[in-house]
Amino acid sequence: MKTEKQLLLLGILLASAVGASAGIVSSVATSRAIDSYAARLLQDQKFVSLSPRKGASILGTYEDSIKVLREETLRSLAIILPPSLDSSAPSALTYPKTTEGTGVVVSADGWVLFTSATYPKESSLKTVDVWVDHKRYAIEREVRDTSSPLVLIKLANASGLPAVSFGGSADEESGNMLFAGYAEDALEPVVLTFADETLQNGALPAETFATTWHLQKTLASGTPLFSASGGLDGFALTNGDAFPLHHSRGFVQDVVRTGGVRSALLGAYVLDLSRAYNLAPALSADKAQGALIISSGAGKPAIFDGGPAKKVGLVSGDIILDLDGEAVTYSRTLAEILAEYEPGEIANVRILRKGDTSVIPVTLGDSAQVVY
Numbered sequence: 001m002k003t004e005k006q007l008l009l010l011g012i013l014l015a016s017a018v019g020a021s022a023g024i025v026s027s028v029a030t031s032r033a034i035d036s037y038a039a040r041l042l043q044d045q046k047f048v049s050l051s052p053r054k055g056a057s058i059l060g061t062y063e064d065s066i067k068v069l070r071e072e073t074l075r076s077l078a079i080i081l082p083p084s085l086d087s088s089a090p091s092a093l094t095y096p097k098t099t100e101g102t103g104v105v106v107s108a109d110g111w112v113l114f115t116s117a118t119y120p121k122e123s124s125l126k127t128v129d130v131w132v133d134h135k136r137y138a139i140e141r142e143v144r145d146t147s148s149p150l151v152l153i154k155l156a157n158a159s160g161l162p163a164v165s166f167g168g169s170a171d172e173e174s175g176n177m178l179f180a181g182y183a184e185d186a187l188e189p190v191v192l193t194f195a196d197e198t199l200q201n202g203a204l205p206a207e208t209f210a211t212t213w214h215l216q217k218t219l220a221s222g223t224p225l226f227s228a229s230g231g232l233d234g235f236a237l238t239n240g241d242a243f244p245l246h247h248s249r250g251f252v253q254d255v256v257r258t259g260g261v262r263s264a265l266l267g268a269y270v271l272d273l274s275r276a277y278n279l280a281p282a283l284s285a286d287k288a289q290g291a292l293i294i295s296s297g298a299g300k301p302a303i304f305d306g307g308p309a310k311k312v313g314l315v316s317g318d319i320i321l322d323l324d325g326e327a328v329t330y331s332r333t334l335a336e337i338l339a340e341y342e343p344g345e346i347a348n349v350r351i352l353r354k355g356d357t358s359v360i361p362v363t364l365g366d367s368a369q370v371v372y
Contacts (some may be wrong), residue, residue, distance in 0.1 A: 066187060068230060070187060075162040076163060077102055077103070077105075078103040078132045079102055080128050082100065084129065106164060106166075106256060108162075112132070112153050113232075114150070114152075115150060115151065116151050117237070117238070118221065130153070132162075137158055138155070139155065145261065147207070147208070148251065152255045166232055181223070190215050195213060203296040207264070213241065214240055218240040223236040232245055246339070247336065249340075264366075265364060265369075266364065267306075269294060270292060272334070273291070274330035285319060289327070293309070295316060302315075314351065314360065320350070323341075325348075345364055346361050346364075347361070347364055
């Protein structure tokens, strides 16, 4: 009897061992199959969203980041209010329920950046007050950007203001988190759903920005947008669109430094190859990136007469590959590269012409002196 029990127990143990081994083998095989399948997906362009991407940095915990953002950004907000008189009566010291616009201080000596939607167009410089960090200022002058919705105003007798830093808006990607800043001391997280959503329809002047941002929710037009690290990245527009600051960083820097606007000019119509479809191979030269110099329509010249491109012999059909080594790509358009230059600067333009590449130095002009 004892022997039979021992044999039965031994059989059960053997069966258990075999079953466990089979389970382990099956588990390992399944794990390897999943890993192999995931690896194939990552190599397939149809599943690029599975590729790891490094998002904007969050400082410590989310609460820590919000605290830093509050301290670094909200003090730089500028609020436009109807004019008011000082009063010692408590009933007159209420916070206004509505504002006429919200902007951001970009220089300690009083330059404030708004959008044309929030800065009152028809108002006299003396009919509104601007409040920054609980202090009231009069408006000395205004400068509007002719190629963007941005407006800069100069506050009178201002110094030591809490200016915001510029964020890296050119490096923001779809899916990154931004923060909308409001005058009521509040920050609202918002997702950048599309960082480059606009496809180019036809040729545009080389200095024209053809891309925009789109947010996952619609914000009040003109609301400042800050990066997770506290830099100013842009402004909300209508219908959930947004304007990235790097499109007009040159405008802001020119006005703050010199008080005027000077934008570099190439003087040619171009088609962004990374955003163009159904283009004949003879025109694209099988290039997926670059800026093709081409007419914007029947009977219209591709090169502006008397412009810098014309003077150095650029012609229709040339593909601009880079400027001073800065490649023209989907994420870095020719207009964005040109925005970093000043009129009068020399840009070494590398082009592709009939299969051959060459570098042509171009002395850039001033867009204010030319009308396409």
